[in-house]
Amino acid sequence: MSNSAAAAVLTTADLPEAIRAVRTLLGMADISQGEVDFEAVIRSPDVLAKVRHVLPDLEWRASAGEEHGSSEAGDDPADCLPVQVSDWGRPLDRAEPFIAALGPDPAxxxxxxxxxxxxxxxxxxxxxxxxxxxxxTVNSRDLYQAEPSQDHTIHVHVRNRNGDQIARVHWLADQVGGRFTGRVESAPL
Known part of the structure; x- marks a missing residue:
């Protein structure tokens, strides 16, 4: 397994602005065989119902630990809130409905x-x-929902932090009116 360097290029409290910036970046990328992955911490039955409508087969486990409930055990997630959810390899068109379903929950x-x-x-x-x-990251500043926030951050991933890779980060940030702040997280691939 390897890691990428996820560099924060735009943080905004305006979710529509963040989505517009994502669309701009996707418009520059080759997405012909792209897919989308999701992770979130769901705290309310309302948000859970909306997320399950978008992603009916998502995997989840109780935030308190799997012994308190999980999809693998066949438990009802509404009885185990808060829950951590994940879903991998979905079509790109699932991203925006998922984001719209989140409300204040981090993802x-x-x-x-x-x-x-x-x-x-x-x-x-x-x-x-x-x-x-x-x-x-929605309602969170980090990739792992450990820093809940009322704003949203776009991260672009590159191989490492060397000069030519960071040059791409700066270039991508410029394309969406952001700027690279120097904040980089390691992201397992």
Whole structure:
């Protein structure tokens, strides 16, 4: 298993602005075989019902631990709130309905892209699928929902923190009116 460096490029309290920025970045990427992954902490029955409508087969476990309930055990998640949910490899069109269902609950939505294309005028080579990811954290500043927040952060993933990779981070941030703050998290791939 390897890791990518997830660099924060835009933080905003305006969720529609964050979604517009994600759409802009997706418009630059090769998404022909892209998919989307989800992680969230669901605290309310209302949000749970909305999320399960969007992703009916999602896996979950009680935040207090699997011994307090899980999808694997066949428990009812509404009886085990708060729950941690995850779902992997979904079609790209599931992302925005999932985000809309979240309400105030924290989540990470990760788009698995085919590639970040080359940008010759910026001196950037293409980045292969292995390191081409984009994550929007909703109501959280970090990838793992450990820092709940009332704002939302876009992270672009690159192979490592060396100069040419960070140059891509700066370039992508510029495309959405953001800026690279230096905040980078390690993200398992």
């Amino acid at each position: 990470a939505v990760r788009w698995d892209l085919n590639a970040w294309p080359a940008v010759p005028e910026a001196g950037l080579e293409a980045i292969s699928q292995k390191y081409a990811y984009l994550t929007l």
